[in-house]
Amino acid sequence: MTSSDFSAVLPLVIVASSACLLLIVDLYVPHGRKGITGLLAAAGLAAAMAVTLVQSRQPQQAFGGMVLADGFAAFLQCVFLIAGIVGIALAYDYLRRMGIERGEYYALMMFVIVGMMLMAMAGDLIVVFLGLETLSIPLYVLAGFARPRPDSEESAMKYFILGAFASSFEVYGIALVFGAAHTTGFQGIVQAVQLGRVDHVLLLIGAALILVSLGFKVAAVPFHMWTPDVYQGAPSPVTAFMSVAVKAAGFAALLRVFLVAFPGLAAEWMPAAMALSALTMIWGNIAAIAQSNIKRLLAYSSIAHAGYILMALPAAAVGRVAPEAVSGALFYLLAYAVTNLGAWGVVVALESAEGKGLLLDDYAGLGARRPGLALAMAVFMFSLTGVPPTIGFIGKFYLFRAVLDAGLVWLAILGVVTSLISAYYYLRVVVVMYMKLGDPVVRSEGWLNLTVGLMALGTFVFGLLPGPLLALAGRAGFWVFGP
Amino acid sequence: MNVPTNYVVALSAVLFTIGVVGVLIRRNAILAFMSVELMLNAANLAFIAYARALQDMSGQVFVFFVIAVAAAEVAVGLALIVAIFKTKHSIDVDELSSLKG
């Protein structure tokens, strides 16, 4: 291990070591004051974020190609870290309110982030797998963190069984890829394909297995069925974090693996990716309409958005468009993160200790009761719909640009049509908030308000002036293809 | 042992599939876990076979990692089962269906 290796994984090291530190510190923090642990965790994440931003370096390989530290990774790391910090902020009062305030929460969340960061910078399938597991295992626990609430436990169990099931596919896929390409390093695979030393069929089957597993993580149809149940049952801050960061991590791996390692197979996986994307957009959006529980609604919305981001994959299969498509996906992930975290923040604010306050009807009258919060929620809903001037619109715009550039007009049309459908259920939230009478029970907690406010501001301001973020995403997209 | 690698891998595929089916048809959560273990085990077999055929130790190292991951999964999974058993007094996965729709 050289110093450059070390610097490449520095943010990761920071997060991991602060997680360990947290475990120790937590022992000395008395019950009822676990918030301190949360603050420390947030500090750790912030530090990692600072390092990531400062580093912002040339793409480099570390650990003999195991790790690709580049703009792509850095961009996504920022998304993870933001999601993590928000996850902590949302949990800060929530945990106490729900009576599940335990120091492990923060440590586990940081372990999840370590896993995600590994996935984002993976240069080798084995690292992808380990990252995935490091991400998943603590997340299973987090989903069940509200035990003994049955919903939470059920959610954890479902997530666990299906998660383990899906990751087994990945392991098997990696094995087959290893057999086919004689290596699991991305570059090795590419070289092998170029040199023709590779068993094509074997590689394809391996790729299919990996696609299933990653498709599961990003909640692509038909591997999405866990999503609504798990999102509903898990504690809301966890869901918030999960819906954003896990999806981002899944896409990080998906884009990396398929664009860096398997570009040679594009002819085969591109139609599959298109089909997945189309199915996901359709199913997610349509199923969301029938939901009356806000968490399930947002879960289906999250599925739908996975469909949009998935469009980037087939688009990127067209070599010329690839950097653009990847940037589009990255930006969309960020946009989705900002918006969705905010929306979940509002959900957290309305959820009461008994797990009530999650029905759409519980939002009636929010516009009159808490205009600020309702306005923020409206902004998030419009952003998720893709109405300008919000960041969600810019995200869709940027993504559709790549898709159209790749010539996938029908996919783009499907995308816009389904986003029209999505307007229906997003607007319903707004309708209920503003146009129905009711007296919702709403929390007003400092961190929560701040977070929601910041996210709303971000959604709006970056919708008007997305320039810097677009530039970042643009560079990150180009760097994924290495020097 | 002098057996074509394909045979070994095919065996792993069969075991893998049995694991897959096991997850899907057994309602006992513990059995589902065990089936997952079977799947992982099948993958390991494939790794080892390829490692042997390619003369590449990497495959064996992967197996090492997979076993470690499996251990971690089992630890968490069993903890989860115990926790759920405490509240529901059942480990039938089909009874975990209050979240749906």
Next chain:
Amino acid sequence: MTTDLAVFLFLAAIAILAAISMLFARNSVYSALFLVLNLATVAVLYLLLNAAFIAMVQVTVYTGAIMVLFLFVIMLLGSQQAGTGPDLPWQMPVAITLGLALMATLVYALLGRPSLALASQAVLQGFGSPQAVGELLFSRYLLPFEATSVLLLAAMVGAIALTRDEPEGKPR
């Protein structure tokens, strides 16, 4: 048919039978024991495939530790016979059909691969030895190795978080 092949087929048959038995055993304890048998058989195969170290790990970690844990939990929960109500409709036939389709696809594809013959190659000195594995672990696979440590730590913390009783956790 060479001896090796005969041995392989024998072991394969045991492994598959053990796996299937695990699947259909009524009692979870039996299932666990069948799985142990399966794992042990596979460990033998590892040994035959020049992976001595991994075979040892398999026996100690899997059969030794993990399966004991399983058995322990089964006994603890007294849940040998979970699931008595009617099964989900269609679940079984659909799962088995799809499973067979998967198996057919995989086996068809894998058997049709250009054979990677095992015999022709002489095994390198120290292939599969603990030392070789260790060297790889600490050089090329240092990062995954470290990651695994984090993973195990996380799992540990998670397991504790899931099972620890908390008398004071009172909802506000």
Next chain:
Amino acid sequence: MLLREVVQGWGLFAYAPLIVGLPILGLLINMVLGRRLGERFTAIVASGAVGLSFVVACLQLAALLGHPEGARVPVADWITVGGLDVAWAIKVDTLSATMMLMVTGVSTLIHIYAYGYMHEDVRLNGDPGRFTRFFVYFNLFVAAMMILVSGDSFLTLFVGWEGVGLCSYLLIGFWFEKGKDGIGNALAAKKAFIVNRIGDLGFLLAMFLTFWTFKSLQFDRVFESAQALGAAAGGTITVITLFLLVGAAGKSAQIPLYVWLPDAMAGPTPVSALIHAATMVTAGIYMIVRTHVLFQLAPISSNIVVIIGAATAFFAATIAVAQFDIKKVLAYSTISQLGFMIAAVGMGAYVAGMFHLVAHAFFKALLFLGSGSVIQGIEHGHHAVAGHGEASGHFDPQDMRNMGGLRGRMRVTFWVYLIGALALAGIPPLAGFFSKDEILASSASTNIVVYVVLAAAALMTAFYMGRQVLMVFFGSPRSEAAAHAHENPPIMTVPLMVLAGLSILGGALNLPGVDTLGRWLEHVLESAHAVPFNPLVAALSTAIALLAIGLAWLLYGRKPLLENQPDPLARDLGPAFVGMQHKWWVDELYDFLVVRRYVWLAGFLANTIDWSFWHNWFHDRVIAQSFRAGTRWMAESFDLPVIDGASARLAEWTRSTAEGLRRLQTGRVRNYGIYILAGLVVMMGYFLLRSLS
């Protein structure tokens, strides 16, 4: 430009814009101050404004005597778009000046009369506050009429054309809460406007064609290039003129668009006199004369004009014979006379047409005002009998069957009415004789069939006028009201006397051989040829008129009608009389063919097509509900009975399919696993097939 320069540049023509401006000024003053300063003030302002307009018109006459070629006085730009360049400009030539003089003159008299009439009318109808409003509308009408006659282009003419239509609408609907079922007047007003609009459509289309054919809408330019193009544009010009004819038919109440005019009698009587007899309805004739250049280039159209005019003259006369409403008789008479004029201008006898137009304005205004005087007299009588208030049920003060014997009670009215009736009947030497005779002479020299039809119409004209005079004024009163009727104040009778004088002397305008009007209009109607006086025709006409009056006397004079006695004509004519009485059921026919069809169509489009089919079924049900149904397919958690208003089958179908697919999001992990596996198998199978093929 300073006024002085203007005056220097244009001479007296510079004052022409005032002819429009004064009535507008008058109406503005009345709008602002009228209600505060009382009826007298209002009436003086309104009449004064129109009177001054008359003075201005006289000034134009004077100016034209010096410069008979006339002038175009631009006021402001209006529409300048692309090649279209229309200005607000006043065209003063002998033709428009004739109209100006006639309109402002008659208007002034009627304004004065209306002061007296409306003073009573608003009280009889119970809303004195509307007095001012009446004069505002009246002034507005004069302004619009002036725009009409002075416009220098089709478009400005059209402004006046629609403007007078509007005033007509407002004035017919003046007592908008009265009439049959309380809504009759409003409906009549609406009918008038809409039927006029149908004519206007023709006018509009004519304008479009004109513009794209001649690249202008200004009369002079259009006529110039039309003459230049001549036969080359013959077809187009024919079409243009036919469309113009539609416009004229609408405004001048010709077949088939005359139906609005009888209903228009719902307006107060001065309105009927001014708008629906003397001025507005002649706009169609004026327009045809104005565009005679085009009509001369389109012989087919001219012939159709003649046919329409003659047919209308005859047809309307038949109806007039059998009416009992004093104003309805006059209304159909007006239609009939307008038919005469239309026929005349169609034959190219423009001067004759204009002559009859002016003469008719005098005596028909007289007749209407006289009838108003009669009606008000009867109403007074009625009130005197029934006491005050409107309560007295079904009494109709306009029904001639309720009159009789008014000769003694309303002497002035009787005499002037008699003069008007004789003038209309065509008894020499009254105005009507000369003007109608000129038309008959023209027709005799062009087409004998037309002559016969017109002569027949003239016969009926004399007959129904005789019938009317006899029924109203002779015999003995057939109702208490008639018995108590009394003469109206001088403010009403003096204008009547003036008009009577004009009806007597009007013939002097264009005496045979002198042709004052002909020479005067020569400057506009270069090509107009005067038909020489035909003594035979004149004698025949006089004979016909006398015969008809004699006939009327035989039926109605010898043995005056008694109360509740049926019309003797009904016995003599049998079914034909019923037809005449019911106006040949044309209104019913139109109602059946057009109105009900449209109401049905609109209702069908709105309720069935647009709302039930398009809005409710297609958008709300097909789009929205198939959407919701599909949704339920995928995520069964929604209460199915919620499908509100869905047809039972659709609901059933949705329910059963949703039931069948209930397992999709079951909450069972193992089901979810199946999907993952299925996805994998499909994808892997696809990959394998792709890589193998």
Next chain:
Amino acid sequence: MNSWFSILNMVAFFPLVGILVILLLPRERISLIRWTALITSLITFGLSLVMLAQFDRSNPDLQMVVRAPWIQVGTWTIEYHIGIDGLSILLVLLTTLLTPISILSTWTAIEERVKEFMAFFLLLEVGMVGVFLAQDLFLFYVFWEFTLVPMYFLIGIWGGPRRMYAAIKFFLYTMAGSILMLLAIVWLALQMGTFSVPDLIARGGIPLNIQTWLFLAFAAAFAIKVPMWPLHSWLPDAHVEAPTAGSVILAGVLLKMGTYGFLRFNIPLFPEATVRFAPWIAGLAVIGILYGAAVSYAQRDVKKLVAYSSVSHLGFVMLGLFALNPQGIQGGLLQMINHGLSTGALFLAVGMIYERRHTREFDAFGGLWKVMPVYAALTLIITLSSMGLPGLNGFVGEFTILLGAFGSQAIGSPWFAGLAAIGVILAAVYLLYMFQRMFMGPLDKEENKRLKDLGWREVVTLAPLLILIFWIGLYPAPFFNLISPSVGKLVAAVQTAALAAH
């Protein structure tokens, strides 16, 4: 003039200042909030008059352009690019005029959540002005979609009983069209490398078959907004449920965004396709004219009647625009203003009676002229304007449109204009019917006998519209002068392209 304090920026964004102030005011100070909103909108109107004063009416090109890079996406530069020319100046003025009028109309009508109402209303103004000023497709799209949001709230919160349904329907339908336009915009930029409308027009050269698709995609957005037959199904719902001020803006300005879109984008960007589609669009427009008129006639709810009449009136506008000659386009452009004035005023009038009687059914009225003479007289004038009586504004527009369409080479047959002219009759039929049912006939409803005539505030609300109705009707020259150079340029460009295509 590349200053951030350019007059155009001021016009577009000044209402934001008002919003800020309103947001800072406590919500109980209703009257203060109303005054703030009114004054803000009046100042905005004043600023737009300054803009008018600076406008060079002889110049057909964009003026007062503000152009600065905004967002860099890949190789594209999305610009903040606004400017004004003859095509848009009247619409901007209309917007800034109708906004204070609408705000004034809410004085007593809106009592709840005034703060939000005013904020949304001013926000809407920003969006609308932005739509008319934007010269960059992306910027345009942003404003275009943005207007949906406040309007959606205006309908949804302050609307009638079915407001939620109407609001969502409004949003979804409009969005349905515009997302296709978004794709077309992206596609266009991908091919041409720029979003700048003037640059795109100057560059030209899009092959005809591609123009066809792009034309249709843009048209989808605009036609729904207009709305052209048969895409009008959202309109009656939105209008009937919207509060009066919302209806005024919806009819007065938002619908014009559709026709403006055709004029600003479809026609110059895709001239060949425009020429090709002109007869089809004209056909739809004529159907819309007649259909809208017939359907209006069958309505028994005044507001719904007026709503359907918009379908008919905007059919005229579309017919004029696609006549592709100066008469038609200038007439169409002027008719947009006319419709904004007269239909806006009609909605105001309907709102006034609704406020008194809380119903809009014909059956509830009759004979109102007797108790409310001022109201009746003003409504009559507006009605007459709406049905195109010469001397009032509607006629000038309709006449020029029909004249243009009659001789249009692009439409190719006088039949379209001929049939459309029947709409003039039908307009009289339904409008006079409305007037008759409301104001004429006996005053036989007890509730109506005590109705108060208009107060000074209501008269002031209507007065500016009435003045303009007469002004445009009698002396439209200043208005035509503003628009004719730009229209001339547009027509020349289209005709060149059409010639080149043949």
